[in-house]
Amino acid sequence: LGMLQATMAGAIRAVLLLAMAVSAESAGKIIVQGAGASFPNLLYQDLIFAYQFVAPDVTLSYLATGSTGGKCRIMDFTEKCVEDTKGKEHIDFAGSDSLLKSTEYVLYPDLQMFPTVCAPYCSFFRLECLHSASGCHK
Numbered sequence: 001l002g003m004l005q006a007t008m009a010g011a012i013r014a015v016l017l018l019a020m021a022v023s024a025e026s027a028g029k030i031i032v033q034g035a036g037a038s039f040p041n042l043l044y045q046d047l048i049f050a051y052q053f054v055a056p057d058v059t060l061s062y063l064a065t066g067s068t069g070g071k072c073r074i075m076d077f078t079e080k081c082v083e084d085t086k087g088k089e090h091i092d093f094a095g096s097d098s099l100l101k102s103t104e105y106v107l108y109p110d111l112q113m114f115p116t117v118c119a120p121y122c123s124f125f126r127l128e129c130l131h132s133a134s135g136c137h138k
Contacts, residue, residue: 028057035063036070036095040117044095062095070094075108 034044041064048060065073072081074094100113 030055030058032058032060032093033063033091034061034070034093034095035065035073035091037067037097038064039097039119040095043117067096067098071096071098071100074111075104 041062044062048062051058051060069081070091071094073091077090095116100108100111105111
């Protein structure tokens, strides 16, 4: 599999595992809500759209709040999301580009991290700007 296919397969597996876990606890319509990092949002929206054809009894949603917004919601909304007024307070999964700290694992031992999306990041520089005293801003 190519990198994109492997990434999408990992994200689909994560959503399926989450849906199965939630479905074990409830009967009827299953609702799985996520929030967090904006980077994977487009991929998650495509997966959510496709998944509705496979499992119409499952409603998936993901709100791009930023990594901090996702992490505070999955931990404790009322304590950690003081200034956040965007979207649902309680979520089933969070997206983040940062790792949980060891202290967060102690406070929230039921949280687990596993990667669902990866992509290369590249920074571009104009070399002549790096060597110029004034940069490229005149």
